[in-house]
Amino acid sequence: MAARVLSTDMPQVVSPEQFKGVMRRLGSSVAVITSRHDARVNGMTATAVCSVSADPPSLLVVVNRANASHAMIRQGQAFAVNLLSQSQSDLAERFARRTPDPFSDVPHTLGVTGCPLLEECSGSLECTVVQETEVGTHTIFIGHVVSAKIGMAPPLLYHEGTYHALSALKRA
Template structure:
């Protein structure tokens, strides 16, 4: 694999970079750890799953953060994925100084790592590797504990935090998929884009795009006239659908 000579590369303007990267929607987390009974935490959005075998997570922390140094010292850290009503906690843990856990309900893991009560999900990681990049350290952690709850996520997009709302396109897809699965249009009959759009209060273009996606999922097929019709649901089709879903979730 070739490696670019970075000295010959002119970096993009910082403000441009910040604006463009802000278009990547992500969840919001609080990275926590503990050293000698003292609890530490900081807000972070650069967090991702890394591996299934073994189960590993990735978290990036600025080296100027006090939590960064404590994670290095402890060798263990928690990832608290915040729920939609915990936006205030993201700002709370984004500040420097003070005892951040004094007013935040939490539970200690078996390793003594503080896990925030009411979080969408909590994960405990043991540091395996610590590569660096720019101003940050990338903590690769082996997961020893993971727990999720039936709540909605806190989303971060272009500098704003809030609830992750389904888009119109997603709503049209879900409505079209339900129309097909419930056989609102019988087998052998063309699917009427305008009728589906009117019934679901969706844009006809979004319904047309949904049908293209449903064709890739083998739930509909295109006829010689360019129209779409529902596809018979067989055992083979059902198995294929479940296999696809399992792959996505994995």
């Protein structure tokens, strides 16, 4: 079934600031999306990651077209999602900045796609790109999962501009 595109001619009644304010209320895991093209590697911090299907295993990432990772994913046709553990907020900050060599002194290996896999993560998934969809300033990359690694550390979470650790709710 082909994708159906809805009209974007409707008047804008929600400002970008209102939208961002509500979206900050959505708590999410923190990931570093890594990519590789030829000998170059890159990484970016993201919360826009979502499972698409378990059969076949696939997920999506959303990347701003102005971000260097966008071109790397498009050219390399692969990416890895490294789910950060609660002790890795420093890596979230590092990959959120434009650093000339973001992987220097960061323990990692290269996965089956050639994309960097960060050590001590809560988990990692390597994907090959199977579909791209441009929406506004971003591209949704859908990837077929070709490798998965489950870590033991609890995940790092992000809510209202702050990193958080996972804790269980106490029952009344």
